[in-house]
Structures are given as structure tokens and as C-alpha cells.
Amino acid sequence: MNLVLLGAPGAGKGTQAQKLVADYGVAHISTGDLLRAAVKAQSELGKQAKAYMDEGKLVPDQLVIDLVKERLQADDAKKGFILDGFPRNTAQAVTLDAELESMGIKLDGALLVDVAFPVIIERLSSRRTCRSCGYTAPAGTETCPRCGGEMYQRDDDKPETIAKRLDTYKAQTAPLIEYYGGKGILIKVDGDRPVEDVYVDVKKELGL
Ligand code: AMP
Numbered sequence: 001m002n003l004v005l006l007g008a009p010g011a012g013k014g015t016q017a018q019k020l021v022a023d024y025g026v027a028h029i030s031t032g033d034l035l036r037a038a039v040k041a042q043s044e045l046g047k048q049a050k051a052y053m054d055e056g057k058l059v060p061d062q063l064v065i066d067l068v069k070e071r072l073q074a075d076d077a078k079k080g081f082i083l084d085g086f087p088r089n090t091a092q093a094v095t096l097d098a099e100l101e102s103m104g105i106k107l108d109g110a111l112l113v114d115v116a117f118p119v120i121i122e123r124l125s126s127r128r129t130c131r132s133c134g135y136t137a138p139a140g141t142e143t144c145p146r147c148g149g150e151m152y153q154r155d156d157d158k159p160e161t162i163a164k165r166l167d168t169y170k171a172q173t174a175p176l177i178e179y180y181g182g183k184g185i186l187i188k189v190d191g192d193r194p195v196e197d198v199y200v201d202v203k204k205e206l207g208l
Pocket of ligand 1: 009031032033035052053054056057058059060061064084085086087088092156165
């Protein structure tokens with residue numbers, strides 16, 4: 001299973017990815033998680049990425065592309081992978097196609113988790129994230145139900161940044177829906193339902 005996940009921030013891509021990873025043992029490649037880890041580690045990449053992330057803008061393509069290329073070579077990606085948050089614009093999608101072709105790997109699908117913007121805004125502003133494992137849950141959850149870690153509000157889930165992230169999504173990432181539609185590999189599920197219902201559809205659409 002080699003998949004790309006599409007959808008606005010907060011659509012539930014990460015949650016569906018985590019479920020697929022748990023059930024099918026594929027690698028979860030989340031560029032947001034990789035970048036947040038780099039910021040936390042205060043690496044050179046993290047320092048460069050942070051300013052863009054804080055403003056709800058995309059980090060320059062080359063920084064993210066290098067991260068993804070390295071991650072795709074890792075052993076756990078041999079069984080398959082789910083790309084979550086990448087590609088984020090057409091240039092990244094074209095680079096990914098070239099990279100996968102050079103590795104002799106085919107994308108099985110681009111799965112769009114579709115949620116209307118008003119619902120997204122509500123979800124992001126009440127979203128809390130686990131500092132240790134990245135699990136997300138609604139506000140009011142103080143301890144991570146998965147690993148016991150501390151839940152916090154991501155800086156970019158604060159109202160001033162949410163609007164900017166959605167603008168970035170509309171301008172740069174939403175065109176990928178057409179990009180993958182044109183290749184005949186777009187799969188769409190309604191993400192505005194309970195997690196388990198969405199997951200039933202995801203599996204059905206993927207033939208799992
Ligand atoms: P996410 O957790 O996917 O919402 O990503 C958080 C932030 O990381 C985004 O708002 C961007 O600043 C940055 N980011 C994540 N993935 C990418 C990507 N593929 N290209 C550029 N920036 C990214």
C-alpha cells in the first residue's frame with residue numbers, strides 16, 4: 001500500500017493514517033511530524049523551518065523534499081507507506097512522481113479526506129496534540145489516551161494562524177485534488193463523520 005493523503009489541516013488525515021499503520025504495518029510519513037521533531041531538536045533544518053511554520057506558510061520545497069526522500073529509503077517504508085502532509089503543492093507532487101519512478105514504486109492512490117472549512121476551523125481551534133506521540137484529541141483532554149504524554153495546543157492551531165494555513169491550503173494544496181484526479185488515482189471519503197465510520201469507508205475504498 002503506497003498512499004498519499006490529501007485534505008485540509010484538521011481533516012483527520014493523521015488519525016486515519018495512524019489507523020492504517022496500526023492495522024497494515026506500513027510507514028507513516030508525516031512531514032508535519034518530521035518538521036516539528038526537527039524544530040524540537042533545534043537542528044539546522046528545524047531552525048529554518050520554524051519561522052515558516054509559525055506563520056502558517058509552507059516550508060521551502062527543497063527542505064521537505066530532502067526529508068521525504070530520506071524517509072522513503074528507510075526499511076519500514078519497504079512494506080508500503082502513507083504520506084501525510086506531503087505533497088503540499090504541485091512542485092512537490094511532480095518531484096514525488098519522479099522520485100517514486102526512479103525507485104520503481106507506484107502510488108496506489110491519493111486519498112482525499114473531505115471536510116468543509118467551517119468544520120475544519122472549529123476542529124483545529126479545539127484540537128490538542130500529544131507532545132510525545134502526536135496523537136490528537138479535542139480540548140479538555142489533558143493526558144494522551146494513547147501514551148500518557150502531555151497534551152498541548154500547537155502554536156499553529158491558534159486562531160491567527162489557522163486562517164493563514166487554510167489560505168495556504170486553498171491556494172497551494174487543493175489543486176492537487178485535480179492533479180491526482182487527472183491521473184485517475186483520486187479516492188474521496190467524507191471526513192465529517194466519527195473516526196470509525198470514516199475508517200470503514202477508507203478501507204472499503206482501498207479494497208482492504
Ligand atoms: P501539518 O502538521 O501537516 O499541518 O504541518 C504543519 C506545518 O509544517 C505546515 O503548516 C507547514 O508550515 C509545514 N509543512 C508540513 N508539511 C509540509 C510540506 N509538505 N511542505 C511544506 N511545508 C510543510
